[in-house]
Amino acid sequence: MERLLAGRPLRTDGALTKENLAREAGVSHATVHRAEDILAEWDLKVARPVLRTPGEVERDETIAKLRKDLREAKQQVTEMNGKLDALASVTANLYRENLQLKEKLGKSRTVAGLPSRRQP
Incomplete structure (x- = not known):
């Protein structure tokens, strides 16, 4: 001391x-x-508070900003992962429905024709 x-x-x-x-x-x-x-x-x-140098203040402010940016980025990643999960579920359902429709179509083998458009 x-x-x-x-x-x-x-x-x-x-x-x-x-x-x-x-x-x-x-x-x-x-x-x-x-x-x-x-x-x-x-x-x-040592009654006086410990003073930080300008470089230390700048460093601490930079660290605080980077931590804030990291929190925001993690939040965005979490939101995007949720959206990707939802899209994956929709895609899986559409794929299943598509297979079911193909199977149904394959059994009937009857395709309905579209009416032709006649020109006046």
Whole structure:
């Protein structure tokens, strides 16, 4: 903690985060969160919020936009799959009806002719 607060980190980028506190101490993130006394001291000394750089803000906004776009694309895929399922059902019914009509026609072998159109 002292190295981070003094701006002389050995194992991190120096950002005042609890994750960096764990890395500097050489312990897991979970271990830091179990050390209540150390966290209380940390919170007293690091009262200001962690600021993000403009690059980090841009990155986070890009990630949020991409996640939104992905959700919308997944929704469109789901809708299209539903339409494809419906079309497959209609096609299967038409195919079955076509076979039935061919079978019926094959048994009767009688084809009705269309009346011819006479020109006046």
